[in-house]
Amino acid sequence: MRLALERIGHAFLGRAVFENLTLRLDAGEVLALVGPSGCGKTTALQIAAGLVDPLRGRVRREYRRHAVVFQEPRLLPWQRTRDNIAYGLAARGIGREERHAIAAARAAEVGLHPRDLDKYPAELSGGMRQRAAVARALAVDPEVVFFDEPFTAVDVGLRRVLQDLVITASAREKFAALFVTHDLSEAARLAHRILVMSGRDGSIRVDRTIAGTPGARDDRAIFEMVQGWMHEAAFAELFDPDRDRA
Amino acid sequence: MAAILAFLGWLGRYLWSAWAGAAGLFCLAAAWQAGHELYGSFVLPSPLETGQEVARLIGEPDFRVAALETAQRSGLGFLLSVAVGTSAGIAAGYSFAAMRLMRPIVTVILGVPPIAWIVLALIWFGAKGGTAVLTVVVASLPISFAGGLEGVATRDRALEAMAKSFGAGRFMRLRTVTAPHLVSYLFPAWTTTAGSAWKVTVMAELLSNAGGLGGDLASARALFDIPRVTALVLAVVGFALFTEYVLIQPLRDRLEQWREAGRPWGVKR
Numbered sequence: 001m002r003l004a005l006e007r008i009g010h011a012f013l014g015r016a017v018f019e020n021l022t023l024r025l026d027a028g029e030v031l032a033l034v035g036p037s038g039c040g041k042t043t044a045l046q047i048a049a050g051l052v053d054p055l056r057g058r059v060r061r062e063y064r065r066h067a068v069v070f071q072e073p074r075l076l077p078w079q080r081t082r083d084n085i086a087y088g089l090a091a092r093g094i095g096r097e098e099r100h101a102i103a104a105a106r107a108a109e110v111g112l113h114p115r116d117l118d119k120y121p122a123e124l125s126g127g128m129r130q131r132a133a134v135a136r137a138l139a140v141d142p143e144v145v146f147f148d149e150p151f152t153a154v155d156v157g158l159r160r161v162l163q164d165l166v167i168t169a170s171a172r173e174k175f176a177a178l179f180v181t182h183d184l185s186e187a188a189r190l191a192h193r194i195l196v197m198s199g200r201d202g203s204i205r206v207d208r209t210i211a212g213t214p215g216a217r218d219d220r221a222i223f224e225m226v227q228g229w230m231h232e233a234a235f236a237e238l239f240d241p242d243r244d245r246a
Numbered sequence: 247m248a249a250i251l252a253f254l255g256w257l258g259r260y261l262w263s264a265w266a267g268a269a270g271l272f273c274l275a276a277a278w279q280a281g282h283e284l285y286g287s288f289v290l291p292s293p294l295e296t297g298q299e300v301a302r303l304i305g306e307p308d309f310r311v312a313a314l315e316t317a318q319r320s321g322l323g324f325l326l327s328v329a330v331g332t333s334a335g336i337a338a339g340y341s342f343a344a345m346r347l348m349r350p351i352v353t354v355i356l357g358v359p360p361i362a363w364i365v366l367a368l369i370w371f372g373a374k375g376g377t378a379v380l381t382v383v384v385a386s387l388p389i390s391f392a393g394g395l396e397g398v399a400t401r402d403r404a405l406e407a408m409a410k411s412f413g414a415g416r417f418m419r420l421r422t423v424t425a426p427h428l429v430s431y432l433f434p435a436w437t438t439t440a441g442s443a444w445k446v447t448v449m450a451e452l453l454s455n456a457g458g459l460g461g462d463l464a465s466a467r468a469l470f471d472i473p474r475v476t477a478l479v480l481a482v483v484g485f486a487l488f489t490e491y492v493l494i495q496p497l498r499d500r501l502e503q504w505r506e507a508g509r510p511w512g513v514k515r
Contacts, residue, residue, distance in 0.1 A: 049411055067411070067412065068412075070404070070407075070408060072404065074405055074407075076405060076422060076423065076426070077507075078426040079422070079504075087409070088412035088413075090418075090422075091409070091413050091414040091415075091418055119507070120504050121507075136412075140412065
């Protein structure tokens with residue numbers, strides 16, 4: 001076990017997001033957390049990552065280091081890509097030479113050209129920036145990585161490339177990941193297990209291990225799996241056109 | 247080696263950009279010359295006469311003493327108001343309670359005319375340098391304060407959350423996330439402070455008869471030595487230009503280099 005949320009309750013300005021959220025992330029496991037917009041999945045991730053303190057409940061962490069990949073790249077515009085990737089290492093007090101060497105190696109892993117390392121984020125394309133954000137997370141050798149809908153803003157082709165990047169990295173480095181997304185096929189591609197959160201009360205409706213290993217499933221299998229889910233009652237809320245009218 | 251070359255390249259570009267500035271100043275000088283030809287030397291000495299007078303002034307040991315005195319006063323006032331104003335502003339930016347308490351105070355202080363501070367300072371300090379320094383500090387402290395406050399209050403919280411998620415401590419977050427953002431708020435404030443420091447110092451010296459360039463100006467006025475008055479004015483403007491373009495702008499240019507990256511012509515390396 002790497003991370004456990006136990007009976008977490010949270011509210012914003014008195015409006016409850018979820019009352020009783022419990023989830024568990026095992027070592028080396030990629031867990032997809034799916035739910036309609038506004039159901040509190042990002043809040044759950046922020047609580048898990050320690051960015052937000054929950055009102056109730058307990059977070060148990062059994063790891064030393066984590067990293068977060070946000071929805072937006074969140075690179076520092078005044079630092080070059082090299083220093084952005086090395087940011088987590090700088091926060092840990094690692095010397096300049098060493099962190100630049102690690103940053104260069106990680107940049108190569110995510111497909112950034114060495115030339116890009118000297119550029120400022122404004123000079124990179126959107127996909128390059130998100131690659132840099134992934135490299136920044138991997139650079140700290142995390143045991144748990146939190147992904148907060150990281151690839152929503154990139155085009156279809158690039159999204160696949162970035163997903164593959166996550167799949168290979170998690171297979172290679174054996175980190176556990178909590179992957180928040182609202183895209184079922186993304187979850188079906190890269191996760192070991194899928195959780196579906198309800199938009200009504202934030203409870204977990206589905207907790208299911210996905211057959212096969214991420215990266216080994218072919219597109220047809222993924223397509224059919226998602227089609228199958230669409231007809232299940234537990235997933236129905238994701239496709240309910242009237243869900244906002246509660 | 248590459249870093250030195252990059253620095254030299256930047257320096258060359260910075261110096262070269264002075265031509266554009268000089269062109270603007272010469273336009274102003276042309277207008278001045280036109281005024282001189284219209285009203286004559288007694289009302290408005292020509293730029294050339296003034297320049298000659300400045301050259302003569304620089305040769306006078308008394309003038310050098312007075313200029314040094316004014317420079318020290320305005321420099322001290324600038325440093326004090328920038329240091330106190332900026333640090334108080336940053337602290338207030340982090341605390342909503344402090345922000346709410348300080349904002350009206352800043353408005354009140356800004357509302358008091360500098361001339362009133364001179365009168366008060368004259369009573370408190372007498373006709374000494376302290377009057378000028380205090381006036382500079384009080385008149386320009388709120389500008390740095392407001393700059394620091396706004397800069398911290400508008401910092402990018404998403405980037406802060408990112409820094410926090412990597413375990414960056416409070417000081418590292420201030421250094422890497424807030425400070426670079428602050429720069430764009432502080433430099434306009436500091437430029438204004440530097441400019442007004444010279445003006446307010448001369449004004450305070452003139453009114454309190456406390457020597458310095460202001461005192462010089464007062465005696466030149468008493469003697470109706472108009473070329474000397476314009477020459478002193480030119481000297482003060484020269485000092486203000488020096489602080490702005492030799493001390494402050496290069497620093498800002500270096501710190502804000504990353505902004506070039508977002509511009510259509512890209513970063514220059």
